[in-house]
Amino acid sequence: MNVAIPFSAQLINLFASVILLLGFAMLAQRRVLQLINLFALQGLTLCLSTVVAAVTTGQSHLYWSAALTLVLKAILLPWILHRLVRRLQVKGEVESLINIPTTMLVGIGLVIIAFNVALPISQLSHTITRGTLGIALATVMLAFLMMITRQKAITQVVGFLAMENGLFLAATSATYGMPMVVELGIALDVLVGVIILGVFFFQIRDQFDSLDIRHMERLKDS
């Protein structure tokens, strides 16, 4: 079984696994600030894995992607979120709708599904990092789960951003990154999105006196 896997691929696999693990950690994390830190850590890991991919393949645009990830996902967005949390004085605890072990089990189920979906496809890839496609999909799904189970607006946004992380991992792992124009566009969208959400948080808080989205359940079709 020991077909030698290049060292860089081992590193990327390791980082991908760490990203997945952080996805679970975020799912289990009750505190908002810790959650944001975990998100920043995930961004950092993503950046490292992109750097490794860049060094291995010599694709210069991957360096740019890595730099973009570092600045945006590991520094700027967590910083904005931190500020928001402090300005909005969000209470430390975030409670989740179903208890954490159940969420974890659902998460494991999602990971299995994601791996199953991705396995036949990653077999087709010729990149050294093909295996991470499944992890990327799993990260997206975990983030999705987090958005469903959480009740605080900020947590949902972190889930949304974690989803972007997973997508970015998919882009770097399956294809060594999208064309630069597209990546810039995506980064811009994410940044603008978070800024708009920041504005939005204040509006929500002014109206509802809380960032708990349970208050926002009036629009329903009975």
Next chain:
Amino acid sequence: MDFFVIMLFIPLVSGALLTVVGEREWAPNLNIIASFGTFLAAAGLTVEIVANGPRFAFGEHFFIDSLNVFFVALTAFVGLTTSIFSGPYMRNEREHGKLTAARLRLYKSMYQLFMFTMLVALTTNNLGILWVAMEAATLTTVLLVSLYRTPASLEAAWKYFILCGVGIAQALFGTILLYFAAERVLGQTGNALLWTHLVEVKGQLEPAIMALSFIFLLVGYGTKVGLAPLHNWLPDAHAEGPTPVSAVLSGLLLNVALYAILRCKVLADGAIPGEFAGNLMMGFGLFTLLVAAFFLSRQKDVKRMFAYSSIEHMGLITFAFGMGGAVANFAGLLHMTMHSLTKSAIFFAVGHATQKTGTQLMEDIRGLIRINPLIGWGLMLGTLAILGMPPFGVFASEFMILTYAMKHHPWATPVLLLALGVAFAAIFGKVQPMVFGETEAKRLPHAPAITPVFLHLGIVLMLGLYIPPYLTRWFHEAARMLG
């Protein structure tokens, strides 16, 4: 003179300009003039494409062919009429104290940027940029939906953002998978996301990847189209946002999202043997149609009801494109046009009606025909048109879809008829007393803009009676491209 460059340039610059100058007396007119300029450029571009065939712009980054030029023209036109409509409408809202000058400024600049993102989404050749533009279109409209800053509008905007954000993330994953499939054929070049390159090699794309990619793309962009079960944001956003925003969301944004799906379907069809993509779209379309039809009857809010009607029609159109083939595609394109024109006309009428009566609840809106006969008739005729009554154009397209479905997919006919019947009963039963009946509403400070309503309805009527030959050629050309 390059019409294309002007067309993209005007909304971008005027959006910036409107931000800078702020809310002045002439700002609404600037908005209208800019939209008019965009429309003229789009019209010029259309003439050019019809005469000279498809072309590229900015290298290969933008690509305009008979399919998207049709959407471009439609978008620019509805954009123009909506801006005309929104002039007096927004002034009235301000008089009512619902909006401040700062928010009107936000509205106008975002409106132009929204037009810009949609035009970019329609004309780009790069599927990645298409995604970026779609996401940007969401972002520009989120703040428009929450323009009133009421709890309900904030909730609607939040739902809109989160659901569309999740949906659009799925679409991004689909795009990544598409790139992954393309890159195996086209190599590590920047061209692997260019639609024109992809379409040449679509037969070589890996079917397994393309199937998965198309599922994600359909679910992702489908969220924005309003396909069930991810349609929840749509009624809220339509009901709680300002009416001009509802009109452009229904009339344009849904179309643009559907256009994105169509572009991807062409690739998926080429790569996957069998009718995979088509069947998937037919399934989603039918389900959406049914869900929307049955929700229609339970609505109390007039804008909400027409939002569900939009979902219903989007389901029908998706079903039509899912069937595929020249006739169904033709019918689908025609129905998209008709729906877009009719639904925005209805929203214009509804907007003025709700402004006059000060409520969106249908049971409190009565006797529109007495308050303002034009609005009353506008709403009535628009409703008849959207329900597919002859001689309006919607009848023609619905009839084509139905007969084609009967011939090729007879199993779907009962479902289609049931859904359309339920929708008819629900909408007509509710609109009728709104138009006729007793009332005591007062005059508005600014006279409503009636022209757009009847302009749209006139076109719909005309297209129902007579489709000019060049338009038929055009539709045929576009339908042929869709395969």
Next chain:
Amino acid sequence: MISVSGLLGQTFAILLALLLAPLLSGWVGQCRAWLQSRSAPPLLLPYYMLHKLFHKDVVLANGASSLFRAAPFVIFGCMVLACAIIPSLSTDLPLAPAADALALVGVFGLARIFISLAAMDVGTSFGSLGGRREMLVGFLAEPALLMVIFTLALTAQSTSVATIVETMARRDFVIYPSLAFAGIAFTFVSLAENARVPVDNPATHLELTMIHEAMILEYSGRHLALIEWAASLKMYAYSCLGLALFFPWGIAAGDSFAALVAAIPLLLFKLAIGGFLLAVIETINAKMRIFRAPEFLGTAFLLAVLGLLVRLLLESRV
């Protein structure tokens, strides 16, 4: 075919286990004392304890059945067997076919059942409380341990402990994220199984929180000695298992006597490091409430499953 050196190695391994296990307990206790700035107990304290207990008379509770008297011997036997089949010095063990990795988990399970039954046998409230808690911990820890073993067994294509260790020792140096996950999960499970700090505290007799100590309250004399010895053997077994699985370098593979001898100092060294790390873990963590234990072990299970999945996805190359 049982070779002479194999037989020798096997005997040697068992003897070493019996001898070293109390020393390991003493070493961990001493490290803990240093880290917590207390004056350390003597290194050989567990031996004195055993010596003292073996010379004392057994006091049996009224109503103690024969199960109560048999349990210490069964438990001790289980642990000796476990130590015998875990390759601590050499992978050439004649007893290895007796139990593969899954059966090893079963051997631990057997011991657990006996100690819990014995605790409930007398009918005191603490005994049954401890027994119940022990079963809860075991119920959660066993699946995690099995998942860890599956992950490794996938790599080795075998569930035999000796084969797994051989495969692990021979592989190239490759980063396996799955092994990292499995390693952390194994650490969690070991802490819980050996009644160490985040789950249980071996040094306390605080009634409401204890698990292991609650079960053996009724034992005395040589019975208690056997149980204490078995407990330290269990810790020794887990340590050796962890070292053999995740740091297998230095374990003698063939029947060379020299390699066997060379493996001893290395094993001592690794055990010393492991014991010290255990003391560190016990010092920097606080004991968690018993209700949190499922979460702790759930995390272990999660990690183990993730390891397994990652193993399947990332490392299954043709």
